[in-house]
Amino acid sequence: MGSIIVPGRGYFRRSTKTFTFDGSAGKGAVGTFTVFTVTGEVLVVALIPYCSTNIGVDAGAGVASMQLGVANATTLFIATTQADTIDASEFWVSNTPTANGIAVPAGLQNIAITQDIQGEVTSTDVQLVNAGVIRFDIYWLPLSSDGNVVAA
């Protein structure tokens, strides 16, 4: 006789997204890029971006920066960070990326959201982000019955 066993997953849910920047629209060009699609209301227990390949910028004029938040509040999680200071093996959890280990800042813990998790590339002129890889790991819980977080 058949049966199905669903072992407990533990308390928190986890989603992950490995994001590669190449300078195209939504992937490093000036403007927003979506990391996770959010449905309903969810509690972000912890959100931790980790850079595995140096973030690179093109030769355009100006200085490119990145920030992380949600739609309509794109610095909710991480303030504007000069893009080329985010290097491999660093946690991008503040505007001063840190290697080795760091206490997760309060701004990346226990945040209730209703919008997609987005980053935004900004520039003092036209320079954009055209290289680099960041893995975004999120532990979350649903608040509304339809609450969900899916890698974009």
Add this chain to the structure above:
Amino acid sequence: MELNAFAFETLTIAGSATTCTSATYQPASGPPASRAILGPLEAGQIRWRADGTAPTASVGHLMEVGDPLILEGLVTINKFQAIRTGAVSGSLPVTYER
């Protein structure tokens, strides 16, 4: 009766419903699988069903990254289907026992 692992595969759960591979869990020689150990799921969230109907991105049991699942019985294994919920495909390792 003690079960023994005899086959393994990694299913890529993409945008259309995916099943376990029949030739893997039901080989030409020897008895078929009586249990499948699935997961932990990697990369992307999926939905699954085991009632013979294909899941969709919005209907089916949610399986999060890191979740395991155990199917017992050949009929249940045969009816298992999964599909991703978003743009990222899931990677689901499966070990078959008999």
